[in-house]
Amino acid sequence: MANIAAQRIQREFREVIKSEEVAKCHIKLELKNDEYTELKGEIAGPPDTPYDGGVFQLDIIIPETYPFNPPKVKFITKIWHPNISSVTGAICLDILKDQWAAAMTLRTVLLSLQALLSAAEPDDPQDAVVARQYKEQQSVFRQTAKHWTYIYAKGPHREAELEAKVSQLRGMGFEEHKARVALSTCDWNIQRATDHLIS
Structure with a gap:
C-alpha cells in the first residue's frame, strides 16, 4: 500500500476506535490484516427501524489509491434493504461511488451506512x-x-x-x-x- 494511504488509514482507524460518537452509535472497526488494507466493520441497526437490535458485519477493502478513491464496502450480514443487494451485500450509496471526496474518512463511511439503514433511497436502488x-x-x-x-x-x-x-x-x-x-x-x-x- 502506498505510504500516504497507509498513514492516512492508520490515523482514521485510531480515530474510529477512540471516537465516543462512534461508540455511542454502536459502530466498531477491526483489522483483518496488519497492512490496514482489509478491515471488518460492524454497525448496529438504528432505533425505530426494522433493523433495530440487529448487528451487521461489513467487509471493507482499502484501495492503493485511498483517500483519492473510496473504500470498497459490502455487507457480509444478509439484509433486506432497497440500497443493499440481498444476494451479494453490494451497496448503492453515492459517497462510495461518484460523490466520494478525499476529505471523507472511514468514520464518515460507517456513520453514513448506519444512516442509510434509517433513510432508504428506493428511487436509486441496489435491489x-x-x-x-x-x-x-x-x-x-x-x-x-x-x-x-x-x-x-x-x-x-x-x-x-x-x-x-x-x-x-x-x-x-x-x-x-x-x-x-x-x-x-x-x-x-x-x-x-x-x-x-x-x-
Whole structure:
C-alpha cells in the first residue's frame, strides 16, 4: 500500500476506535490484516427501524489509491434493504461511488451506512425487488426486513408467522435460505413463492 494511504488509514482507524460518537452509535472497526488494507466493520441497526437490535458485519477493502478513491464496502450480514443487494451485500450509496471526496474518512463511511439503514433511497436502488416492495407495500417490507434482521443479524423481533411459512417450504424440500428469499420476494405468498422456486 502506498505510504500516504497507509498513514492516512492508520490515523482514521485510531480515530474510529477512540471516537465516543462512534461508540455511542454502536459502530466498531477491526483489522483483518496488519497492512490496514482489509478491515471488518460492524454497525448496529438504528432505533425505530426494522433493523433495530440487529448487528451487521461489513467487509471493507482499502484501495492503493485511498483517500483519492473510496473504500470498497459490502455487507457480509444478509439484509433486506432497497440500497443493499440481498444476494451479494453490494451497496448503492453515492459517497462510495461518484460523490466520494478525499476529505471523507472511514468514520464518515460507517456513520453514513448506519444512516442509510434509517433513510432508504428506493428511487436509486441496489435491489429492485426490495425497492418495489418498499414503495408499494411498506408494511410487508418492514415485516420482511425485521424477519431478516432476526434471522441473519441476531435481531430481537421473531416473526413466527413468517418462520412457519419458511418451514412449510422447507417441508416441500426447498433449501431454507432459498425458501426465505422466494417468500420475501413474493410478499410472503406461499403459492407465488413455490411457483418462483419451481420456475
